[in-house]
Amino acid sequence: MRILHTMLRVGNLEKSLDFYCNILGMKLLRQKDYPDGKFTLAFVGYGDETSNTVIELTHNWDTTSYDIGTGYGHIALGVDDIYDTCEQIKSLGGKVTREPGAMKHGSTLIAFVEDPDGYKIELIQISSQAR
Structure with a gap:
């Protein structure tokens, strides 16, 4: 499966x-x-x-918006350079809702962006490239 x-x-x-x-x-x-x-x-x-x-x-077709609810979390995407990725997203008109940085209570570099409907997408640095 x-x-x-x-x-x-x-x-x-x-x-x-x-x-x-x-x-x-x-x-x-x-x-x-x-x-x-x-x-x-x-x-x-x-x-x-x-x-x-x-x-x-x-x-x-007959629905223009949805209530995301409290059960939805996020989709996660792995990126090579989280800082560069966030800058590219912003330059293309995307909304970064949490700038890159270490996750709370950990060291993994993460950021969050939001799609046009308000769904959260987490970006996670997957390479050893860090600033």
């Missing part, structure tokens, strides 16, 4: 695709409209679905 995808409901598919593809650098892997159900599914990720976990963005 393996994890295939995580699904997020989004209020504006175009804004979400711009964020995940143009700001976080994912690729749109596939997208399909379901007119009878009035929704669209778009799958984004860093590699092919056959060997990578991806994100399913679900856009219900």
Whole structure:
């Protein structure tokens, strides 16, 4: 078994695709409209679905926003240079909600960004590159 995808409901598919593809650098892997159900599914990720976990963005045509709730945590992405990544995200119009730094009660370098719907994405430094 393996994890295939995580699904997020989004209020504006175009804004979400711009964020995940143009700001976080994912690729749109596939997208399909379901007119009878009035929704669209778009799958984004860093590699092919056959060997990578991806994100399913679900856009219900008649819903423009969602209450994220208290149960959702975040999606985590590994990055080589967390400082550079945050600067790139900001320069592309992305929102960094926690600047890079050591995690509370630990030494792992982390940062947080937020997508157009308010979902949190944690960035974790995975290389030995540190400043």
